Amino acid sequence: MKPIGYYCGYTPGNGGLLGEMESSWGDFFEQLNQSEKFWLLYSICGSLTAEKSASYNPHDVSDVLVSATERLHELHFTDRLGLAQFIIDKLKR
Structure with missing residues (x-):
């Protein structure tokens, strides 16, 4: 920790x-x-x-991603938490 x-x-x-x-x-x-x-x-x-910002455009999001986010409730809690950690790690690189 x-x-x-x-x-x-x-x-x-x-x-x-x-x-x-x-x-x-x-x-x-x-x-x-x-x-x-x-x-x-x-x-x-x-x-x-x-x-x-220089690294983010709120309008540069695909329909496939939007569709996937609408289905996040299908994942178990621990999978959503792991996915969040995975995405944060990727954003830091």
């Missing part, structure tokens, strides 16, 4: 939003329950897809 500073450009004591989050929820966000972690992830994804 690694603290938030491993994943973000954050150094303990630097303040800002990440500092407030760490102070409120702990180095590993251990104070958040599972529902809160999912809500936070949902909000982060929403903010990442809200605007066009």
